[in-house]
Amino acid sequence: MEFTSLVDTSLDLNFRPLRVPDGIPKQEVESNFIGLGIDHTPVKDEASDLLEELNRVSAENKKLTEMLTVMCQNYNALRNQVTEYMNKHSTTTATTTSADDHSAGSKKRSKAENNEILKSVQGESSSSDEDNSCTKKPREEHIKTKTTRVYVRTEASDTSLIVKDGYQWRKYGQKVTRDNPSPRAYFKCSFAPTCLVKKKVQRSVEDQSILVATYEGEHNHSHPSKTDAANAVTTSPCNRLNGKSTLGVTASVPCSNTLNSSGPNIILDLTEPKNTLQIDEKKVASSTSTSTAGGHNKRKSSLGGGDNHQNRPEFQHFLIEQMASSLTKDPSFQAALAAAISGKFLPNNQTDK
DNA sequence: CGTTTTTGACCGGCGC
DNA sequence: GCGCCGGTCAAAAACG
Numbered sequence: 612m613e614f615t616s617l618v619d620t621s622l623d624l625n626f627r628p629l630r631v632p633d634g635i636p637k638q639e640v641e642s643n644f645i646g647l648g649i650d651h652t653p654v655k656d657e658a659s660d661l662l663e664e665l666n667r668v669s670a671e672n673k674k675l676t677e678m679l680t681v682m683c684q685n686y687n688a689l690r691n692q693v694t695e696y697m698n699k700h701s702t703t704t705a706t707t708t709s710a711d712d713h714s715a716g717s718k719k720r721s722k723a724e725n726n727e728i729l730k731s732v733q734g735e736s737s738s739s740d741e742d743n744s745c746t747k748k749p750r751e752e753h754i755k756t757k758t759t760r761v762y763v764r765t766e767a768s769d770t771s772l773i774v775k776d777g778y779q780w781r782k783y784g785q786k787v788t789r790d791n792p793s794p795r796a797y798f799k800c801s802f803a804p805t806c807l808v809k810k811k812v813q814r815s816v817e818d819q820s821i822l823v824a825t826y827e828g829e830h831n832h833s834h835p836s837k838t839d840a841a842n843a844v845t846t847s848p849c850n851r852l853n854g855k856s857t858l859g860v861t862a863s864v865p866c867s868n869t870l871n872s873s874g875p876n877i878i879l880d881l882t883e884p885k886n887t888l889q890i891d892e893k894k895v896a897s898s899t900s901t902s903t904a905g906g907h908n909k910r911k912s913s914l915g916g917g918d919n920h921q922n923r924p925e926f927q928h929f930l931i932e933q934m935a936s937s938l939t940k941d942p943s944f945q946a947a948l949a950a951a952i953s954g955k956f957l958p959n960n961q962t963d964k
Numbered sequence: 965c966g967t968t969t970t971t972g973a974c975c976g977g978c979g980c
Numbered sequence: 981g982c983g984c985c986g987g988t989c990a991a992a993a994a995c996g
Contacts (some may be wrong), residue, residue: 782969784988797987801968811987 759826762815772796772812774824780810791816806830 763774772785772794779801787794793814800806808828815821 781967783990785969785971786986786988789985795986 757827757829761824761826763822763824764820765822772814772822774810774812774822776824778808778830788813793819800830802830 761774761776780798781801782796782798784797785794786797791813793816795811795813798810798812800808800810806828808826808830810827811825813823813825815823
Protein backbone atom coordinates (compact mmCIF):
# COMPACT_ATOMS: atom_id res chain seq x y z
CA MET A 612 0.00 0.00 0.00
CA GLU A 613 2.29 2.64 1.22
CA PHE A 614 4.97 1.85 -1.25
CA THR A 615 5.92 5.39 -1.70
CA SER A 616 6.39 5.89 1.97
CA LEU A 617 9.22 3.46 2.02
CA VAL A 618 10.66 3.46 -1.43
CA ASP A 619 10.81 6.38 -3.71
CA THR A 620 8.73 5.36 -6.65
CA SER A 621 9.22 8.54 -8.55
CA LEU A 622 10.00 7.89 -12.13
CA ASP A 623 12.83 9.93 -13.41
CA LEU A 624 11.31 10.94 -16.66
CA ASN A 625 13.15 14.17 -16.82
CA PHE A 626 14.83 13.36 -20.04
CA ARG A 627 15.22 15.84 -22.85
CA PRO A 628 14.17 14.67 -26.24
CA LEU A 629 15.76 16.46 -29.09
CA ARG A 630 12.47 16.66 -30.87
CA VAL A 631 10.19 19.42 -29.80
CA PRO A 632 6.68 18.35 -28.93
CA ASP A 633 3.82 20.39 -30.25
CA GLY A 634 2.31 20.79 -26.86
CA ILE A 635 5.25 22.75 -25.59
CA PRO A 636 4.81 26.50 -25.72
CA LYS A 637 6.82 28.48 -28.15
CA GLN A 638 8.93 29.86 -25.39
CA GLU A 639 10.06 26.40 -24.48
CA VAL A 640 10.91 25.68 -28.04
CA GLU A 641 13.05 28.68 -28.04
CA SER A 642 14.61 27.64 -24.81
CA ASN A 643 15.54 24.34 -26.35
CA PHE A 644 17.29 26.14 -29.12
CA ILE A 645 18.96 28.20 -26.51
CA GLY A 646 20.28 25.00 -25.07
CA LEU A 647 21.70 24.19 -28.46
CA GLY A 648 23.29 27.54 -28.70
CA ILE A 649 21.22 28.62 -31.67
CA ASP A 650 19.58 31.62 -30.23
CA HIS A 651 21.04 34.39 -28.13
CA THR A 652 18.21 35.21 -25.74
CA PRO A 653 19.27 36.73 -22.43
CA VAL A 654 20.32 34.32 -19.69
CA LYS A 655 17.41 35.36 -17.51
CA ASP A 656 14.88 34.04 -20.00
CA GLU A 657 16.87 30.87 -20.35
CA ALA A 658 16.77 30.30 -16.61
CA SER A 659 13.06 30.97 -16.38
CA ASP A 660 12.35 28.70 -19.31
CA LEU A 661 14.40 25.96 -17.80
CA LEU A 662 12.58 26.45 -14.56
CA GLU A 663 9.29 26.22 -16.34
CA GLU A 664 10.41 23.08 -18.09
CA LEU A 665 11.53 21.65 -14.79
CA ASN A 666 8.19 22.43 -13.21
CA ARG A 667 6.35 20.87 -16.08
CA VAL A 668 8.37 17.68 -15.93
CA SER A 669 8.08 17.59 -12.18
CA ALA A 670 4.32 17.88 -12.46
CA GLU A 671 4.31 15.07 -14.97
CA ASN A 672 6.51 13.03 -12.73
CA LYS A 673 4.18 13.67 -9.84
CA LYS A 674 1.21 12.67 -11.93
CA LEU A 675 2.83 9.43 -12.91
CA THR A 676 3.76 8.79 -9.32
CA GLU A 677 0.17 9.26 -8.29
CA MET A 678 -0.94 6.91 -11.01
CA LEU A 679 1.60 4.42 -9.78
CA THR A 680 0.38 4.73 -6.23
CA VAL A 681 -3.23 4.26 -7.26
CA MET A 682 -2.23 1.28 -9.32
CA CYS A 683 -0.42 -0.25 -6.40
CA GLN A 684 -3.43 0.30 -4.19
CA ASN A 685 -5.74 -1.33 -6.68
CA TYR A 686 -3.33 -4.17 -7.09
CA ASN A 687 -3.08 -4.77 -3.39
CA ALA A 688 -6.82 -4.52 -2.96
CA LEU A 689 -7.25 -7.21 -5.57
CA ARG A 690 -4.65 -9.34 -3.91
CA ASN A 691 -6.41 -9.06 -0.59
CA GLN A 692 -9.61 -10.17 -2.23
CA VAL A 693 -7.87 -13.17 -3.73
CA THR A 694 -6.36 -14.00 -0.36
CA GLU A 695 -9.71 -13.86 1.32
CA TYR A 696 -11.24 -15.95 -1.39
CA MET A 697 -8.50 -18.55 -1.06
CA ASN A 698 -8.97 -18.60 2.66
CA LYS A 699 -12.68 -19.31 2.36
CA HIS A 700 -12.20 -21.67 -0.53
CA SER A 701 -9.62 -23.80 1.23
CA THR A 702 -11.82 -24.05 4.29
CA THR A 703 -14.78 -25.29 2.31
CA THR A 704 -12.86 -27.60 0.01
CA ALA A 705 -10.92 -29.13 2.84
CA THR A 706 -14.13 -29.90 4.63
CA THR A 707 -15.82 -31.33 1.60
CA THR A 708 -12.90 -33.52 0.62
CA SER A 709 -12.71 -34.96 4.06
CA ALA A 710 -16.40 -35.71 3.89
CA ASP A 711 -16.35 -37.10 0.39
CA ASP A 712 -13.12 -38.94 0.08
CA HIS A 713 -12.17 -40.00 3.55
CA SER A 714 -13.64 -42.79 5.48
CA ALA A 715 -14.85 -42.33 9.01
CA GLY A 716 -11.69 -43.86 10.36
CA SER A 717 -9.52 -41.06 9.14
CA LYS A 718 -11.39 -38.16 10.60
CA LYS A 719 -8.55 -37.12 12.82
CA ARG A 720 -5.99 -37.13 10.10
CA SER A 721 -8.08 -35.15 7.72
CA LYS A 722 -8.73 -32.73 10.51
CA ALA A 723 -5.05 -32.27 11.00
CA GLU A 724 -4.59 -31.81 7.29
CA ASN A 725 -7.27 -29.19 7.27
CA ASN A 726 -5.56 -27.43 10.09
CA GLU A 727 -2.35 -27.45 8.15
CA ILE A 728 -4.00 -26.07 5.08
CA LEU A 729 -5.74 -23.44 7.12
CA LYS A 730 -2.54 -22.58 8.87
CA SER A 731 -0.80 -21.86 5.66
CA VAL A 732 -3.65 -19.85 4.26
CA GLN A 733 -4.22 -17.96 7.44
CA GLY A 734 -0.59 -17.25 7.62
CA GLU A 735 -0.94 -15.68 4.25
CA SER A 736 -3.74 -13.41 5.25
CA SER A 737 -3.31 -12.86 8.92
CA SER A 738 -0.71 -13.74 11.43
CA SER A 739 -2.73 -12.91 14.48
CA ASP A 740 -4.67 -16.14 14.28
CA GLU A 741 -1.45 -18.01 13.87
CA ASP A 742 -0.03 -16.37 16.92
CA ASN A 743 -3.05 -17.39 18.90
CA SER A 744 -2.84 -20.95 17.72
CA CYS A 745 0.78 -21.00 18.67
CA THR A 746 0.04 -20.02 22.20
CA LYS A 747 -2.98 -22.24 22.55
CA LYS A 748 -1.70 -25.45 21.11
CA PRO A 749 1.32 -27.27 22.42
CA ARG A 750 2.73 -27.88 18.97
CA GLU A 751 5.41 -25.31 19.12
CA GLU A 752 8.19 -27.75 18.45
CA HIS A 753 6.49 -28.64 15.22
CA ILE A 754 6.27 -25.01 14.25
CA LYS A 755 9.81 -24.33 15.24
CA THR A 756 10.92 -26.32 12.22
CA LYS A 757 10.47 -23.59 9.73
CA THR A 758 8.10 -24.65 7.03
CA THR A 759 7.90 -22.84 3.77
CA ARG A 760 5.35 -23.41 1.08
CA VAL A 761 5.96 -22.41 -2.48
CA TYR A 762 3.43 -22.55 -5.27
CA VAL A 763 4.77 -22.87 -8.76
CA ARG A 764 2.62 -22.93 -11.83
CA THR A 765 3.66 -25.38 -14.50
CA GLU A 766 2.02 -26.84 -17.52
CA ALA A 767 -0.54 -29.47 -16.67
CA SER A 768 1.07 -31.83 -19.15
CA ASP A 769 4.34 -31.65 -17.32
CA THR A 770 4.38 -34.65 -15.01
CA SER A 771 7.75 -33.97 -13.44
CA LEU A 772 7.77 -32.89 -9.83
CA ILE A 773 10.73 -30.62 -10.25
CA VAL A 774 10.79 -27.21 -8.69
CA LYS A 775 14.08 -25.61 -9.51
CA ASP A 776 15.02 -23.16 -6.82
CA GLY A 777 18.73 -23.03 -7.38
CA TYR A 778 19.61 -25.56 -4.74
CA GLN A 779 20.61 -29.08 -5.44
CA TRP A 780 18.22 -31.72 -4.18
CA ARG A 781 18.39 -35.47 -3.98
CA LYS A 782 15.17 -37.34 -4.33
CA TYR A 783 14.82 -40.04 -1.72
CA GLY A 784 11.26 -41.10 -2.01
CA GLN A 785 7.91 -40.78 -3.66
CA LYS A 786 4.53 -41.58 -2.27
CA VAL A 787 0.95 -41.35 -3.32
CA THR A 788 -0.84 -39.73 -0.45
CA ARG A 789 -4.41 -40.28 0.37
CA ASP A 790 -5.69 -36.80 -0.05
CA ASN A 791 -4.10 -36.30 -3.41
CA PRO A 792 -4.02 -38.67 -6.39
CA SER A 793 -0.83 -37.19 -7.69
CA PRO A 794 2.36 -38.53 -6.10
CA ARG A 795 4.36 -36.59 -3.57
CA ALA A 796 8.10 -36.47 -4.07
CA TYR A 797 10.54 -36.18 -1.17
CA PHE A 798 13.82 -34.39 -1.58
CA LYS A 799 16.80 -33.79 0.66
CA CYS A 800 19.37 -31.10 0.15
CA SER A 801 22.41 -32.50 -1.60
CA PHE A 802 24.53 -30.99 1.15
CA ALA A 803 23.08 -33.51 3.59
CA PRO A 804 23.95 -34.50 6.25
CA THR A 805 25.47 -31.07 6.72
CA CYS A 806 22.29 -29.42 5.57
CA LEU A 807 19.10 -31.05 6.77
CA VAL A 808 16.67 -29.14 4.65
CA LYS A 809 13.94 -31.25 3.11
CA LYS A 810 11.48 -30.54 0.41
CA LYS A 811 8.18 -32.10 -0.54
CA VAL A 812 6.70 -31.49 -3.94
CA GLN A 813 3.19 -32.40 -4.90
CA ARG A 814 0.67 -31.17 -7.37
CA SER A 815 -2.23 -29.22 -6.07
CA VAL A 816 -5.48 -31.14 -5.80
CA GLU A 817 -7.47 -28.24 -7.09
CA ASP A 818 -5.18 -27.25 -9.90
CA GLN A 819 -2.94 -29.90 -11.37
CA SER A 820 -0.86 -27.26 -13.04
CA ILE A 821 0.30 -25.93 -9.69
CA LEU A 822 3.18 -27.57 -7.89
CA VAL A 823 3.19 -27.18 -4.14
CA ALA A 824 6.69 -27.36 -2.74
CA THR A 825 7.00 -27.55 1.02
CA TYR A 826 10.39 -26.71 2.45
CA GLU A 827 11.36 -27.81 5.92
CA GLY A 828 14.30 -26.27 7.67
CA GLU A 829 16.84 -23.73 6.64
CA HIS A 830 19.89 -24.06 4.48
CA ASN A 831 23.04 -23.60 6.50
CA HIS A 832 25.24 -23.11 3.49
CA SER A 833 25.59 -20.69 0.67
CA HIS A 834 23.88 -21.11 -2.62
CA PRO A 835 25.59 -23.85 -4.61
CA SER A 836 25.06 -22.25 -7.99
CA LYS A 837 25.57 -18.55 -7.77
CA THR A 838 25.63 -18.21 -11.51
CA ASP A 839 22.17 -19.65 -11.74
CA ALA A 840 21.03 -17.32 -9.09
CA ALA A 841 22.54 -14.37 -10.87
CA ASN A 842 20.87 -15.31 -14.11
CA ALA A 843 17.55 -15.97 -12.53
CA VAL A 844 14.77 -13.45 -12.30
CA THR A 845 15.06 -11.82 -8.96
CA THR A 846 11.98 -12.13 -6.84
CA SER A 847 13.36 -13.34 -3.60
CA PRO A 848 14.92 -11.40 -0.77
CA CYS A 849 18.30 -12.32 -2.03
CA ASN A 850 19.48 -13.22 -5.45
CA ARG A 851 21.25 -16.32 -4.50
CA LEU A 852 18.11 -18.26 -3.94
CA ASN A 853 16.56 -17.97 -7.28
CA GLY A 854 16.23 -20.30 -10.16
CA LYS A 855 13.95 -21.16 -12.98
CA SER A 856 11.63 -24.06 -13.20
CA THR A 857 11.55 -26.24 -16.21
CA LEU A 858 8.75 -24.16 -17.61
CA GLY A 859 10.24 -20.82 -17.06
CA VAL A 860 8.37 -20.07 -13.90
CA THR A 861 10.64 -18.57 -11.37
CA ALA A 862 10.68 -20.33 -8.08
CA SER A 863 11.99 -18.81 -4.94
CA VAL A 864 12.74 -20.12 -1.55
CA PRO A 865 13.07 -18.05 1.54
CA CYS A 866 16.31 -16.41 2.30
CA SER A 867 16.48 -17.06 5.95
CA ASN A 868 20.12 -16.27 6.21
CA THR A 869 19.72 -12.81 4.89
CA LEU A 870 16.52 -11.96 6.65
CA ASN A 871 17.44 -13.77 9.79
CA SER A 872 13.95 -15.09 10.07
CA SER A 873 12.76 -17.45 12.67
CA GLY A 874 9.07 -17.39 11.99
CA PRO A 875 7.21 -20.53 11.20
CA ASN A 876 5.74 -19.97 7.79
CA ILE A 877 6.69 -18.41 4.54
CA ILE A 878 4.35 -18.69 1.63
CA LEU A 879 5.54 -17.79 -1.77
CA ASP A 880 2.78 -17.74 -4.29
CA LEU A 881 4.42 -18.02 -7.64
CA THR A 882 1.34 -19.14 -9.44
CA GLU A 883 0.45 -15.72 -10.61
CA PRO A 884 1.59 -14.82 -14.08
CA LYS A 885 3.29 -11.80 -12.63
CA ASN A 886 5.44 -13.97 -10.43
CA THR A 887 4.28 -12.02 -7.50
CA LEU A 888 5.99 -12.92 -4.32
CA GLN A 889 4.10 -13.50 -1.17
CA ILE A 890 5.99 -13.65 2.01
CA ASP A 891 4.24 -14.66 5.11
CA GLU A 892 6.63 -14.45 7.91
CA LYS A 893 6.20 -12.43 11.00
CA LYS A 894 9.42 -10.60 10.85
CA VAL A 895 9.28 -10.00 7.19
CA ALA A 896 5.70 -8.96 7.51
CA SER A 897 6.59 -6.48 10.14
CA SER A 898 9.15 -4.96 7.89
CA THR A 899 7.27 -5.26 4.64
CA SER A 900 3.81 -4.45 5.85
CA THR A 901 4.10 -1.07 4.32
CA SER A 902 5.98 -1.95 1.25
CA THR A 903 5.85 -5.42 -0.18
CA ALA A 904 3.70 -5.76 -3.23
CA GLY A 905 1.66 -8.25 -1.31
CA GLY A 906 -0.33 -5.73 0.61
CA HIS A 907 0.09 -7.43 3.94
CA ASN A 908 -0.42 -4.23 5.76
CA LYS A 909 -3.12 -5.79 7.87
CA ARG A 910 -0.55 -7.91 9.57
CA LYS A 911 0.48 -6.78 12.94
CA SER A 912 4.08 -5.94 13.48
CA SER A 913 4.96 -8.52 16.03
CA LEU A 914 8.34 -9.76 17.14
CA GLY A 915 9.89 -6.42 16.61
CA GLY A 916 13.00 -7.04 18.63
CA GLY A 917 14.74 -4.09 17.03
CA ASP A 918 15.63 -6.06 13.92
CA ASN A 919 14.80 -3.45 11.38
CA HIS A 920 15.13 -5.00 7.95
CA GLN A 921 14.00 -1.86 6.24
CA ASN A 922 17.32 -0.26 6.80
CA ARG A 923 19.25 -3.13 5.39
CA PRO A 924 20.53 -2.54 1.89
CA GLU A 925 19.67 -6.01 0.65
CA PHE A 926 16.16 -5.54 1.88
CA GLN A 927 15.87 -2.21 0.15
CA HIS A 928 17.25 -3.82 -2.94
CA PHE A 929 14.72 -6.60 -2.66
CA LEU A 930 11.90 -4.14 -2.33
CA ILE A 931 12.97 -2.20 -5.34
CA GLU A 932 13.37 -5.33 -7.40
CA GLN A 933 10.06 -6.61 -6.19
CA MET A 934 8.30 -3.43 -7.13
CA ALA A 935 10.02 -3.20 -10.44
CA SER A 936 9.20 -6.80 -11.21
CA SER A 937 5.57 -6.39 -10.27
CA LEU A 938 5.15 -3.15 -12.11
CA THR A 939 6.93 -3.99 -15.29
CA LYS A 940 4.83 -7.10 -15.63
CA ASP A 941 1.60 -5.35 -14.84
CA PRO A 942 -0.31 -4.78 -18.08
CA SER A 943 -2.17 -1.84 -16.65
CA PHE A 944 1.05 -0.21 -15.64
CA GLN A 945 2.53 -0.86 -19.05
CA ALA A 946 -0.54 0.63 -20.68
CA ALA A 947 -0.43 3.67 -18.47
CA LEU A 948 3.27 4.11 -19.05
CA ALA A 949 2.84 3.68 -22.77
CA ALA A 950 0.05 6.22 -22.76
CA ALA A 951 2.15 8.67 -20.82
CA ILE A 952 5.13 8.25 -23.09
CA SER A 953 3.10 8.28 -26.30
CA GLY A 954 1.35 11.37 -25.04
CA LYS A 955 4.70 12.98 -24.92
CA PHE A 956 6.01 11.74 -28.23
CA LEU A 957 3.02 11.11 -30.42
CA PRO A 958 2.26 14.71 -31.41
CA ASN A 959 5.88 15.09 -32.21
CA ASN A 960 5.95 12.04 -34.42
CA GLN A 961 2.90 13.21 -36.25
CA THR A 962 4.46 16.52 -37.01
CA ASP A 963 7.58 14.81 -38.24
CA LYS A 964 5.75 13.49 -41.26
C1' DC B 965 32.35 -45.48 -12.32
C1' DG B 966 30.21 -42.17 -9.45
C1' DT B 967 25.92 -39.91 -8.87
C1' DT B 968 21.07 -39.65 -9.09
C1' DT B 969 16.51 -41.60 -9.49
C1' DT B 970 13.20 -45.21 -8.81
C1' DT B 971 10.47 -48.05 -6.02
C1' DG B 972 9.19 -51.59 -2.82
C1' DA B 973 9.93 -52.44 2.01
C1' DC B 974 10.11 -50.81 6.43
C1' DC B 975 9.27 -47.75 10.51
C1' DG B 976 6.81 -44.99 13.70
C1' DG B 977 2.83 -42.20 15.02
C1' DC B 978 -1.94 -42.15 15.59
C1' DG B 979 -6.74 -43.63 16.16
C1' DC B 980 -9.78 -47.29 17.16
C1' DG C 981 -2.79 -54.89 19.30
C1' DC C 982 -4.13 -53.82 14.69
C1' DG C 983 -4.61 -51.17 10.67
C1' DC C 984 -3.83 -46.97 8.25
C1' DC C 985 -0.92 -43.58 6.64
C1' DG C 986 3.01 -40.45 5.89
C1' DG C 987 7.74 -40.51 5.85
C1' DT C 988 12.22 -42.79 5.20
C1' DC C 989 15.50 -46.34 3.84
C1' DA C 990 18.14 -48.82 0.68
C1' DA C 991 18.98 -51.84 -3.20
C1' DA C 992 18.56 -51.77 -8.01
C1' DA C 993 18.31 -49.26 -12.15
C1' DA C 994 19.30 -45.37 -14.91
C1' DC C 995 22.15 -41.76 -16.28
C1' DG C 996 26.14 -38.90 -17.64
